[in-house]
Amino acid sequence: MVVSSRSPKILWRVVGTNGTLQIERGFQGQHGYLVSLYDANGQCKSSFFPFSGVTEELKAFFNDVSENTLKKGSQFVPEHRLSFVEGARDVALLEAMLKFGSRQGKQVQVKKF
Template sequence: MLKAGKHVIQEKPACGSITEAETALSCYNSFRASIPHQPIWAVAENYRFEPAFVEARKLINDIGDMLNIHVIVEGSMNSSNPYFSSSWRRNFTGGFILDMGVHFIAGLRMIVGCEISTVSAIVRYVDTTLPPPDNICSLFQLENGCAGVFVMAVSSTSPKIIWRIDGTKGALQIERGTGNGKHGYVVLLYSADGNCQKTFYPFSGVTEELKCFVHDIVQASSKEMTGHQADPRSSYVEGARDVAVLEAMLESSANEGAPVHVKKF
């Protein structure tokens, strides 16, 4: 479709492996120079468009220098979930850890505004109704030197999802929750004096990413907007970077937790 000059928005994850991503990008770069109008290639990663994460990115500087990061994901992927039986999610290395995990890595990267440089991880396979693996515990380090932990269980009896960043002037936490009968995210900003600013944002990332994609198409089609650059939050490269982090974690576990550098794009 891209080769035919059509704008494309694809489902996440961007790829099943970094090798796939490199092949796809190489193919894209080989023909795009011959296309008069550059087609937009977007990945539907709604977490980068959720208002809670957009706001958290603005608030991160209020907590001073980052001290440490915790990402805790206790999922609810079981037979009652509509995605449980989808075959494609079971047909690539990483299973639901990769399929679901890109969301949580995207949220992390969105909030901190810094790339993950190295990881060390151990993965396990406990629930045999799920594709392997279904649990991961990882230590990671950002390029700015700050370290954190990423813990994910695909299926849990007590689901919860939390991102927390502790800083020298406070702490920032984003957690899955409900408000006014709607599902979404709660953003909590803790100041050094102990006060807490709490705001709830209903889910709207899917709507926002599609609105952005349509907006980019309109701008790209306008004669007055020649050379319009699509929103980088939905770029294929951003999606591939999320996969790169998880693939590095899987590689680390295969080598008994040895540190692995995350592939750069």
């Protein structure tokens, strides 16, 4: 982590024999990650990925509900990450994290679904 201004700049950098990967949080006032890949010749390819987690998951969920509702009897397959089982797994992980914290870091089991 590098702190160099009034607003801390957070970045991760991995240097390898074939180049460097740099991930920078926030870019020119935008919320997200700037991912830069520098090859061994110094050429750089950069892409910006805005924060979109919850918004994108909700869009996908509503899209799947709409698709399934509009296409009754079809072979529609929803995004697997939006299934009830995946939701239960997410909740089980959160419960285990809370239990882990309340037990001062003692190992806990995560429910399996």
